[in-house]
Amino acid sequence: MSLTIPTVNLAAIGPELALTVGALILLLLSLGRYRRSTGLLLAVALGSLAVAFALVIAAWKAPVEAFAGSVALDRFAVGFSLAILSAATLTVLLSLNELERSYLLLADYYGLVLFATVGMLFLASATSLVMVFVGLETLSISLYVLAGQRRTQASSLEAALKYFLLGAFATGFFLYGVALIYGATGTLQLREIGTYVGTHGIFGSPLFAFGVLLLLIGFGFKIAVVPFHMWTPDVYQGAPTPVSGFMAAGSKAAAFAALVRIVFVAVGPTVVNWTALLWVLAVLTMFVGNVLAVVQDNVKRMLAYSSIAHAGYILVAIVAANDLTNSSVIFYVLTYTFMNVGAFGVLSALASRDKEALDVHELSGVGYQKPLLGLAMAIFMFSLAGVPPTAGFMAKFYVFSAAVKAGYIWLAILGVVAAMISVYYYLRVVVYLYMREPDGETTAWPRLVPAVGVALGVAVLAILGMGVWPGSVMGMLRQAAALL
Amino acid sequence: MTAFLFYVFAALAVAGGLTLILHRNPVYSALSLIVTMFSLAALFAMLDAQFLAIIQVLVYAGAVMVLFLFVIMLINVRLEQRLPQRFTAQTAVAVALGIILLVEVIQIGLTGSKMLGPVATELSAKEVGRVQTLAGLLFTKYVLPFEVATILLLVAIVGGIYFAKRKLR
Numbered sequence: 001m002s003l004t005i006p007t008v009n010l011a012a013i014g015p016e017l018a019l020t021v022g023a024l025i026l027l028l029l030s031l032g033r034y035r036r037s038t039g040l041l042l043a044v045a046l047g048s049l050a051v052a053f054a055l056v057i058a059a060w061k062a063p064v065e066a067f068a069g070s071v072a073l074d075r076f077a078v079g080f081s082l083a084i085l086s087a088a089t090l091t092v093l094l095s096l097n098e099l100e101r102s103y104l105l106l107a108d109y110y111g112l113v114l115f116a117t118v119g120m121l122f123l124a125s126a127t128s129l130v131m132v133f134v135g136l137e138t139l140s141i142s143l144y145v146l147a148g149q150r151r152t153q154a155s156s157l158e159a160a161l162k163y164f165l166l167g168a169f170a171t172g173f174f175l176y177g178v179a180l181i182y183g184a185t186g187t188l189q190l191r192e193i194g195t196y197v198g199t200h201g202i203f204g205s206p207l208f209a210f211g212v213l214l215l216l217i218g219f220g221f222k223i224a225v226v227p228f229h230m231w232t233p234d235v236y237q238g239a240p241t242p243v244s245g246f247m248a249a250g251s252k253a254a255a256f257a258a259l260v261r262i263v264f265v266a267v268g269p270t271v272v273n274w275t276a277l278l279w280v281l282a283v284l285t286m287f288v289g290n291v292l293a294v295v296q297d298n299v300k301r302m303l304a305y306s307s308i309a310h311a312g313y314i315l316v317a318i319v320a321a322n323d324l325t326n327s328s329v330i331f332y333v334l335t336y337t338f339m340n341v342g343a344f345g346v347l348s349a350l351a352s353r354d355k356e357a358l359d360v361h362e363l364s365g366v367g368y369q370k371p372l373l374g375l376a377m378a379i380f381m382f383s384l385a386g387v388p389p390t391a392g393f394m395a396k397f398y399v400f401s402a403a404v405k406a407g408y409i410w411l412a413i414l415g416v417v418a419a420m421i422s423v424y425y426y427l428r429v430v431v432y433l434y435m436r437e438p439d440g441e442t443t444a445w446p447r448l449v450p451a452v453g454v455a456l457g458v459a460v461l462a463i464l465g466m467g468v469w470p471g472s473v474m475g476m477l478r479q480a481a482a483l484l
Numbered sequence: 485m486t487a488f489l490f491y492v493f494a495a496l497a498v499a500g501g502l503t504l505i506l507h508r509n510p511v512y513s514a515l516s517l518i519v520t521m522f523s524l525a526a527l528f529a530m531l532d533a534q535f536l537a538i539i540q541v542l543v544y545a546g547a548v549m550v551l552f553l554f555v556i557m558l559i560n561v562r563l564e565q566r567l568p569q570r571f572t573a574q575t576a577v578a579v580a581l582g583i584i585l586l587v588e589v590i591q592i593g594l595t596g597s598k599m600l601g602p603v604a605t606e607l608s609a610k611e612v613g614r615v616q617t618l619a620g621l622l623f624t625k626y627v628l629p630f631e632v633a634t635i636l637l638l639v640a641i642v643g644g645i646y647f648a649k650r651k652l653r
Binding site for chain 1: 620623624625626627628629632633635636638639640642643646647
């Protein structure tokens with residue numbers, strides 16, 4: 001038997017390798033006497049993230065494909081990887097708030113964050129279904145554990161268990177879909193599946209059509225698309241606050257990267273046949289997410305429903321399926337990373353050792369007592385609502401203009417209506433921050449950890465920068481539209 | 485001879501399955517599931533799918549069943565409690581899905597492999613199931629997913645230990 005060794009090009013998995021090494025070092029440190037030296041652990045985590053950043057940016061100039069078509073670190077993957085790595089870096093910094101309150105074992109915690117990031121990066125660059133599956137599982141299992149990090153709190157354990165059970169169920173759907181697609185086409189490579197679809201059409205074989213449907217359900221669970229969104233509020237509420245932000249932003253970016261690649265490369269040629277389905281999902285997701293968010297008093301829960309709605313906006317761009325799709329999805333995901341991780345970060349910075357201010361009433365007057373945190377929160381809320389000149393406005397603008405250009409004018413109108421609904425609950429937070437007197441005795445807000453302040457500052461600057469100069473970012477991302 | 489063995493193991497598999505749902509003691513049910521798993525492994529082996537046969541024994545008859553038995557014995561299940569039988573919406577859905585599955589199986593049995601696509605291989609049916617073939621694929625075409633799976637398993641181990649650890653500090 002002759003074996004052909006595939007091209008082993010470590011550059012294609014460089015960022016993942018750097019993060020894996022960092023995570024392994026952290027796991028080893030958790031055994032020894034350095035397990036409580038926060039500075040060292042932070043340095044290792046940030047160091048490996050910095051190396052990963054550098055390697056990802058280097059791949060912009062020289063896209064590579066390797067390992068017998070398993071991964072391609074092309075510009076498309078680079079765009080999503082930047083969002084993922086930003087989410088991970090911000091999370092690493094913002095988690096310093098949680099050290100005391102959640103009894104985090106920091107070394108294990110950072111290790112798991114990095115492993116989750118490895119899974120996300122593999123999702124962004126995967127070009128075969130088996131690679132997508134392995135990446136998705138690496139990311140999911142790390143997040144199950146991260147959701148249950150507050151082991152003393154029942155709500156955190158409930159979040160971990162719920163996420164695990166529903167996630168495992170979704171994985172079953174996904175894997176069954178992959179198996180059926182393999183049965184119908186005889187291949188796992190996205191490009192080869194694309195050639196199959198080119199000759200047979202998407203309904204050429206019942207096995208294939210059903211497999212695609214199951215695949216879509218699996219993705220639906222992971223990105224919390226209505227009607228597969230039930231787990232989201234409970235999990236986001238129970239998980240440690242920075243983890244909720246990471247879960248929402250990072251896993252959304254990664255799963256959308258894989259979904260867009262599958263839609264365009266594998267099922268692309270006949271995409272028209274199933275956009276009707278995605279159309280309905282997008283509208284449902286936007287409206288259900290936004291309407292349910294209106295009635296939430298708990299800010300964390302409100303952000304969970306808002307994350308569902310944002311998945312709907314991104315789906316709008318995928319429905320459009322034209323040359324604007326890739327760049328607008330990446331722009332949206334990048335923006336969402338900064339504003340969402342930032343908003344969760346402020347919440348966690350406002351939490352004292354024994355109490356978290358999660359109810360919107362508890363935020364009364366914070367804008368005056370903690371001016372900088374209040375301002376940051378207000379900017380995140382304006383951006384989430386899509387108010388100019390923040391990046392959130394441009395993100396929605398690009399997504400909806402992709403839909404209009406593709407002729408889905410009604411979809412864009414419904415999207416804007418849904419976004420109008422969302423303005424109510426985002427601005428409600430701002431109203432409480434600045435226009436309500438705190439009731440009862442004044443709360444002693446905790447002191448801001450410097451690293452947390454830096455992370456929030458970077459997020460604010462990124463949102464304002466991308467909002468004021470969207471053209472230059474978009475110009476770069478247009479070139480990211482090219483898939484390898 | 486092969487035909488004879490096939491009928492023996494097929495009958496054993498069906499018998500195991502029937503005992504599984506008919507027996508009232510959950511431990512016996514679990515044990516009869518092992519019989520089914522072993523018979524399926526034998527059927528795989530007769531189809532030249534060595535790897536599947538070994539995995540069937542190791543993973544299903546071994547690991548999964550041990551887990552089942554552990555859980556049953558840990559929570560100390562007595563004889564199955566008979567719940568009052570009522571025809572609920574759940575029953576209706578279950579019956580409908582069961583019928584669909586049955587029709588599907590018969591359909592596939594009749595049309596055979598027509599629904600399946602071409603498998604990109606020049607190997608004969610005998611070679612496809614061999615351990616060497618699989619190993620060759622795992623270390624060439626699928627080497628990256630295979631290696632990344634190690635990270636996946638490591639994360640699972642770390643997570644398991646994390647939740648099982650008694651003390652927080």
